[in-house]
Amino acid sequence: MARPHAAALVEDAYTERKARLLERRGWVTRIVPSTGYGSATQIRVFGRVVMTRGLPEDEPTEPTYAARLRALETETRGWRAFFATPVADEPVTVRVNERLVQARTDRGGYLDLTVRGHGLTPGWHQVFLDSPRAEPIDVPVLVVGSQVTHGIISDIDDTVLSTSLPRPMIAAWNTFVRSEGARRPVPGMATMYRDLLESRPEAPVVYLSTGAWNTAPQLTRFLERNGYPVGPMLLTDWGPTNTGWFRSGQEHKRAQLHRLARELPNVRWLLVGDDGQHDPTLYSEFASRRPDRVRGIALRELTAGEQVLSHAIPVATDDIAPTPSARLEVPVLRGPDGYALGPRLAEVWDDVVGGQTLGEYASAVVTGGLEDPPDYTVEDPDER
Known part of the structure; x- marks a missing residue:
């Protein structure tokens, strides 16, 4: 050893x-x-x-x-x-x-x-x-029962909770000083989750984040206070490990995604995250390897200002370095908040995409049968 x-x-x-x-x-x-x-x-x-x-x-x-x-x-x-x-x-x-x-x-x-x-x-x-x-x-x-086929895996930072990570000073202020009662939820995300669960109340909601286990109690209180569904949180431990100074947040998310796929093999997950960090890459990578475990991907789009504060440039990380993979067999939706994502996401949740079942949609993608694939990017309602 x-x-x-x-x-x-x-x-x-x-x-x-x-x-x-x-x-x-x-x-x-x-x-x-x-x-x-x-x-x-x-x-x-x-x-x-x-x-x-x-x-x-x-x-x-x-x-x-x-x-x-x-x-x-x-x-x-x-x-x-x-x-x-x-x-x-x-x-x-x-x-x-x-x-x-x-x-x-x-x-x-x-x-x-x-x-x-x-x-x-x-x-x-x-x-x-x-x-x-x-x-x-x-x-x-x-x-989770063996008959359950729907589930949600949700990121936390900048997906359900506005943290402005990884801006060091503001992130430190939000994490170390402010109580969860003073922190801001992302508009419409709690409503979107509750609406989806109305038709599938047995579906699990798992919160997957690179955040520290230390914050689990306050995050739990934040989610309850803002009307988010109750569910387990898969966080990580900050600080030195047996192999280095810090553990890899990306590896943590990647490992937990595959573990959930193994432990709950009948569930097809809706993966919800944001485009400010690594969610697009991690989710598309997982969907490419395990399309049978993914129902769809929903990405909250950060504003240009949030993108600049997140990683110094005004575009999403996946626009800079898109994942080098074949077309995904699952739909990908984008929107600025839960109010924009919710109505279109309901189709994916109900196993229907553009009038096709998800199986038919996936088959059409693989065989190239989608001459004019539907646009799943949701515009900002204020710009329509």
């Missing part, structure tokens, strides 16, 4: 020393839950164990639910989330019905556990996480 990267060794030593110091000062451990998902055969459970302040002596032994919510809000807001002290190699027990599964957190305090043979029916369930030094906590898990 290769020796861990020097940066990871330094970070691990610092984290361990800090955890011991906080424990001597009376801090305890707490489990931070995150929504999981799964199929009829297996589920994926997420959580994290971090250090938290112990109760003052004059506080009741069992704090009220409201008090615990206020404490969680304070500890996970802005910069505090990035300075939480993880507890590595901490034993965690996962209880699914009457079954108990033992696991341990990784070097970042995270738990990403696959439980097979869970015996849960399709729909939402609660599993329980317990640790010797922390209070047990329940975690929501969505089990």
Whole structure:
């Protein structure tokens, strides 16, 4: 086994020393839950164990639910989330019905556990996480039935949440200082998702982002507050890894797309992102390799100003370096927001494109039978 990267060794030593110091000062451990998902055969459970302040002596032994919510809000807001002290190699027990599964957190305090043979029916369930030094906590898990054929994979930054990434100063302000209550949703995206789910309420919505796991609690609150469907978030861990200073966000997204395709083989996904970074390339690459797993691609178009602030030039990244691949077998739609994308996206969601089924459309693309393919670029309503 290769020796861990020097940066990871330094970070691990610092984290361990800090955890011991906080424990001597009376801090305890707490489990931070995150929504999981799964199929009829297996589920994926997420959580994290971090250090938290112990109760003052004059506080009741069992704090009220409201008090615990206020404490969680304070500890996970802005910069505090990035300075939480993880507890590595901490034993965690996962209880699914009457079954108990033992696991341990990784070097970042995270738990990403696959439980097979869970015996849960399709729909939402609660599993329980317990640790010797922390209070047990329940975690929501969505089990996707084998008959489900529709699903949405959605990016977060600049797709459902206006973050203006990767502008360093503004991104840092949005992430480290502002609370999620002060951040702006992208117009119409929540409405678009809710409208699509009206006809397919069983369809899962998975939020896939290169954002840090540290922000999961505040992102969850943001999505709930702005009317987005509930769903698992697949984020990443910022900072040093065993192979380098930082992990690759693109590789994270690429790996998660293929993992979802393997774990939920009957679902054809609607891939939703934006054209400010790598979503067009990653989504078209995935659709080229797995057209049987993709229903369509929807890209939110950033304005020229947003493009300049994102990567210094006023055009989308895929206009600069388009993906060198054959014509995609799936429709690609573009629009400035959810209000523009929604009406045309409904056709793709209902398996109909320009009067053809998706299968007929794909066949026509492959054989060159589309003499005049339909235009799926949605214009800005204000410019019509």
